[in-house]
Every structure is written in C-alpha cells, then in structure tokens.
Amino acid sequence: MELKPCPFCGRKSARIAYKTVDRTDSNGKLGTRSERYKIYCSSCPGQTSWGFYVEDVAEAWNRRANDV
Numbered sequence: 001m002e003l004k005p006c007p008f009c010g011r012k013s014a015r016i017a018y019k020t021v022d023r024t025d026s027n028g029k030l031g032t033r034s035e036r037y038k039i040y041c042s043s044c045p046g047q048t049s050w051g052f053y054v055e056d057v058a059e060a061w062n063r064r065a066n067d068v
C-alpha cells in the first residue's frame with residue numbers, strides 16, 4: 001500500500017497511527033477490543049479521521065491528495 005504525499009503540505013511525511021479501543025458493556029465488564037487507524041502527516045497537522053481499517057484511511061488520504 002502506497003501513501004501519497006501530504007495533500008496539505010506536499011511532503012512525503014504520511015505516517016500510520018494505530019490505537020486500540022476497549023469497549024465495556026453495561027455492567028462495566030471489558031468487552032471487545034477493537035483497533036482504529038488513521039493517517040497523519042509528521043510535517044503538518046494534516047490527518048484523516050480514525051477508521052476501522054488501515055486500507056480505508058489510506059484510501060481516504062490518497063483520495064484527498066488527488067483532490068488538491
């Protein structure tokens with residue numbers, strides 16, 4: 001998977017961020033743990049929103065790059 005240059009500053013500074021989100025049920029018990037991804041730029045504040053799949057956020061990033 002290839003990330004295009006940043007649509008905001010034009011640098012090849014795209015990075016993939018990753019986090020896990022713990023969900024608790026109504027009793028406060030730990031439920032499923034799910035993952036979130038986003039693409040951000042290490043040279044400027046440009047970033048995508050958090051998504052469930054790295055492919056999706058990469059696509060959003062690349063599509064945005066095309067729009068500019």
Ligand SMILES: [Zn+2]
Nearest residue numbers: 006009041044
């Ligand atoms: Zn940037």
